[in-house]
Amino acid sequence: MKKTAVSFLLLLIFSACSSNDDNYINNPNLVNLNFQLQLNLNFPEYNDLQYPGNNYVTYNEGIKGVVVYNVNNSHYTAFELSDPNHPPKDCSAMTVKGIIATCNCEDGNSYNIISGELVEGEGEYTMKEYRVEKRGNTIEVYN
Numbered sequence: 001m002k003k004t005a006v007s008f009l010l011l012l013i014f015s016a017c018s019s020n021d022d023n024y025i026n027n028p029n030l031v032n033l034n035f036q037l038q039l040n041l042n043f044p045e046y047n048d049l050q051y052p053g054n055n056y057v058t059y060n061e062g063i064k065g066v067v068v069y070n071v072n073n074s075h076y077t078a079f080e081l082s083d084p085n086h087p088p089k090d091c092s093a094m095t096v097k098g099i100i101a102t103c104n105c106e107d108g109n110s111y112n113i114i115s116g117e118l119v120e121g122e123g124e125y126t127m128k129e130y131r132v133e134k135r136g137n138t139i140e141v142y143n
Contacts, residue, residue, distance in 0.1 A: 085123030
């Protein structure tokens with residue numbers, strides 16, 4: 001009886017896990033670019049990133065731009081600013097206000113820049129996340 005219960009529990013656990021997460025990793029709308037962005041917090045341009053709740057936006061990196069957000073001085077997030085639910089085009093570059101990035105296309109998709117999740121609109125993809133590391137007073141963002 002115990003073996004049957006354990007076997008059933010393991011089967012349930014493994015069947016709940018999907019082995020195919022292509023919808024989130026292999027977004028056909030966004031290519032994987034290799035880039036490295038270093039933000040020296042000693043420079044006035046990046047000063048806001050020294051304080052939790054602030055972000056920095058650049059449209060010179062990534063596909064349509066990158067947003068970096070300071071969660072709590074030890075955890076930072078960085079996301080692509082091209083709407084993940086559109087192929088890149090003029091209107092798909094998102095603008096950031098507070099913690100919301102909004103697509104300028106007719107559907108008006110909006111995403112949370114802390115988690116990358118879709119908060120308004122329709123689509124199956126979340127924002128493309130980039131890696132972030134803080135070393136001393138430098139934040140490095142890369143893909």
